[in-house]
Amino acid sequence: MDAPRPRLPPGRHGVAGHRLTVDGVRAVGDSGVAAEGSGVGWHDRGMTELVGLDDVRAARELLAGVTRTTPLEPSRPLSAALGGPTWLKCENVQRAGSYKVRGAYVRISRLSAAERERGVVAASAGNHAQGVALAAGLVGTHATVFMPVNAPLPKVAATKGYGAQVELAGNTVDESLVAAHTYAERTGAVLIHPFDHPDVIAGQGTVALEILEQCPEVKTIITGVGGGGLISGMAVAAKALRPDVRIIGVQAAGAAAFPPSLVAGEPVRLPVFSTIADGIAVGRPGEITFNHVRKLVDEIVTVSEEDISRALLMLLERGKQVVEPAGAVGVAALLAGVVEVETPVVAVLSGGNIDPLLMLRVIEHGLAAAGRYLRVTVRCSDRPGQLASLLSQIAEHRANVVDVEHQRANPHLSLGEVEVALSVETRGVEHSDTLISALRASGYQVVFAAEA
Known part of the structure; x- marks a missing residue:
């Protein structure tokens, strides 16, 4: 097998032939999914199955009164560009500034009393850190979060503000994750993975349940992809309820691990990766998320840094939305025309935690790109x-x-x-x-x- 390229040109990298019909989802659900609303989590089962619709619905019950049902806002510029209704799912105004609190809370709330006593540990450059910190405080357990030494100061401060103990370790999230694993082994703290756990996937899937209720006629859902937790959960819910809905993932061209992984048939680690979209800068898909993407997601496309900058500028100028680079990649793909979509379209703005200094640079870059x-x-x-x-x-x-x-x-x-x-x-x-x-x-x- 050829070595994977560290960078892929912006464009389409489909996963044709890796789709699962609603019947396939139901077959998986019938083979061991807990009864709807039972509250039984994946920590009580094996983790080789796909997450099912019942899991996502049970996660939604756990999140009632904890997370917000975020607004679905129409986008006139995108609707005009695409020739049909286009909506923005504003997870950038979710508690802690991103969708991450959904999966983090579901995972932590299902820990046993003994596990909560030992506390939780996580590794993140920002959004997962804040989601875990907030969720741990709500559940009543202590969180320790390892962040890269170059993590933006506002994100470090916000994570501390939610009550977590922050440890700076490593130059990348992967290196921080190694430190988090070591800490978990030494202390007994429970590692809360940012994406590769079924409870996390189920929690993130509640975004799709809201979208289908807010826009029942939706034909295409497009979202950013890093490790794959959000798109996996959304695909589970959407394909079970509306198998005709197309699920499209978008990665930054400089950190696109899914296309070569799908070609190889297994998760592949990028030797190097770099992007302004730090929230989706993941060098290797998760084992569990890879299986979900391969079977449920219709297409993966990539966008350039210039595409992302233009999207951020448009969202700020025309949509009055403060969005981080990772949260804008879905819109970037629509504006760049790297994917064919059928309207109505919903693009997920996955987060709004952007470093003010980075925002200044991105605005300048976006103006230049335009x-x-x-x-x-x-x-x-x-x-x-x-x-x-x-x-x-x-x-x-x-x-x-x-x-x-x-x-x-x-x-x-x-x-x-x-x-x-x-x-x-x-x-x-x-x-x-x-x-x-x-x-x-x-x-x-x-x-x-x-x-x-």
Whole structure:
């Protein structure tokens, strides 16, 4: 077998031939699923079966009064782009800022009294950490959370704010997870996996139950995918109740472990991975989630960092939604056109826990990706009035100069030459191209003109 590529180009990576009909789901359910509403969890059974609809419904009963039924908001820009009704499932306004509290609470609430006494431990860069911290406090047990040393400070502070003890260990979530395993073995604390446990999958599946009630006519549900817990649970519920609904997963191209895993027929670890969507930056699918995705999910597609940035910008500007990069990948796939969908469509905004400093960078990146933000370096003669003339010409084209840096010390400059670095806001790609062409036509040497 060829070694998996660390990065996949944005696009479609289908899982055709890996679908399970509603009859198949029911057959699994009939072979050992606890009675509906019984509250019996997977800790009382083996973990080789698929989660069933009854499991998701039982999880919903546990979550009553704990989690919010998050709103389903219409998106006019997406509806116009897709030619049909498109809705946003706003898990970014869920308690603790993401869907993660659903699975965490179901898992922790089913622990025995002895297990609760020992406490729980988790590893996460943010959302799972906050979900576990909140859920543990609600259940009445102590949580220790291992986070990467470079975890965003706001997420670390929020996790502590929910009552968890935070330990910084490792440079990645995988390394933090190793530390969490070691801690669990040493102390007896129960490890709460971020995605690869049936109770967690069942809890996340309650998102789909809400979607089907809020939009009974839905034809396509699209969501981001990291380890696969959310899409696995949603696929279980949706395919059992509406086998015609298409379930589409989206991964960041720089951290797409599912496509090569589906090709290989087993979970494959990426040798390297990197993306701004840290919430779905997972190097290897879970064993349990992989089985669910392979059998229930219709398609997996990937999107670029630029696609994600554009989606975040659109959600902020047009939808007034604060969403983290991982929470916007479904919208990114729709905007980028990397997947064919039948409307009505529901895109899940899975989380809103974004570091403010990252938001600033993403907004700038999104503006650049949309052709609305340029960094232009211009060489001109070092004479009085030249800078004013340059800025005047930019103003004539109704572009907005955000920042100016004027320097003569560049050793590559000729005597009598000056370099002016400009950050310019424009109306789009066409406006940017027109501006650069006009500067060159006026005799300015545009040494570097690129979208930031």
